[in-house]
Amino acid sequence: MSQSSSKHTPQPVSSKTTYALGALALVVVAAIVFAVYQWNRGSDSPRNDGYGAVRDAAVSVALDSDGAIVLGKPGVAKTVEIFEDPLCPACGHLEKIFGQEIAQQIDEGKFAVRYRLVNFLDSASRSKDYSTRAIAANECVAQAGDGPLYSRFHEALFTTRQPEERGADHDNQTLATIAKDAGASDEVVRCISTGQRVDTARNHAEAALKALEAELGGKAATPSVFLDDKKVDWQNDDWVVNAAG
Template sequence: MAEQGNRKAQKRKARARRQAEQEALRREQAEIAAKERKQQTIIGGIVVAVVVALVAIIAIATFHPFDKKEEPKPVSTSSAYEALQKVKTKPSAVDKKGGILISKDGYGKKIKNAPTVDIYMDPMCPGCGSLHRQIDDDLVRLVNAGQINLVYHLMNFLDGNSTDQYSTRTAGAVLYVASNDPDTQHLMKFISNLYDTDFQPEEGSDYVPTDNAKIKEQGLKAGVPEAVMDKAFGGQYNKWLEASYDYAVSRKDLESNYGNNKGKMSTPTVLINGKLIEQSEISDLHIPQKEALLTSLDIKESEVGKEGVMPKIGGTKAPKPLQ
């Protein structure tokens, strides 16, 4: 009887293990599928007016919610860059291209010979959420070991998909934290919290109003001082965010050269050593984001987080091809 009971127990354990493996595979496939469906595409180019004036107004309301009292938007990369530099109130943590550079040495201190990973993201973008949930833990380990320089670029083009300008308020809070809390670990954790499946709001008709108190809570959970979070929602960087957006979408080096997204910029946008990592290619190849990141950096998973072990592409070489 005892032997029979043991056999039954072993069968139950084996069945439970198979079910757990199947569920893990299902979750991974669902994550990839969601990213493929929901990758947000930013409309590029200039809308020719007069005949399509109504379309132009709708586009402006969706992608430029703060430009009603501003001068016409610059159309060239050089003029957009110049306009970005002229914004009076700007986050102290950003560089001239609008990025927040983080390394093991702190803000704005680039590690020599380490690859640089740039990520362009909107706080509401579902594809951005999928990306961050898959790679944030590894990004933190790579940064802390001095294996990469990480640059965050905050965008707010999805304001029209919320009822309370969620993207602008949240992006502004991230910029304020980066500029007023010297602990880079707090910022990286804050961003991860914002993209957590239990927090990141749905977009469009599924959006549930998310007030500043809820965003603040994610910062406090990340270790950001309350005195900093209390001042993070003043809207002081709204003009800068608009100018940064205009500059980003004017840049040809951020436009995809692959598939249906060719000639467009989308979020998430990831660059390694200044070279675009095609998100559509990752989707077509059915490669998890973590695998794509480590392959592009040319570093083994077992080497991630090991100080002194550097990605083979170094600080200047192009990313390793995915196939």
């Protein structure tokens, strides 16, 4: 192999220069890490943090014949449809990040929410029927017709009180206690603790799952959000604002 005829001999880089380049590299890396951290932190930060659940007493909740739970003010023009499984971690993430923003839009009458609860994660719960029983509890609370009460219960069940997959889950008595802490009446508490709606909830969950599969071409994934029969990208930070616009 031919060699260069140049007689230039590279001089060794001084230790001072080496340290300077190393420090610069560390600064660049630190800046990148910080930027990534800030981006992730922003995307994982609850929107409208501090607002909480629905507040307006004019917001009602109704249990449809197909098991859908509709939360909103009467006569609202838009309805956002949300499919969730009570044990689904991604559903918990959606509620933690966007739940308070959704609650405010409901209070302001921008849209109603139609919750379709499915139970395909029953087998991932220790009791093997947690999702179904949690859906039954949602139906017991929804039957009372109190929108803010249902919102508080739903929020707790999908955020601070959501069990982990394949971990310990809530028995009916615990579900009833969560409802009572949200302000549920003794009648609602009794409905949950006795499992009064479990069989009905199972049928409703199966109907919701079929509806979800039909929307997604035979596949089922939660959470799934729809507006005007169009799938919404719920991982877009502005999806709630866009739906309300």
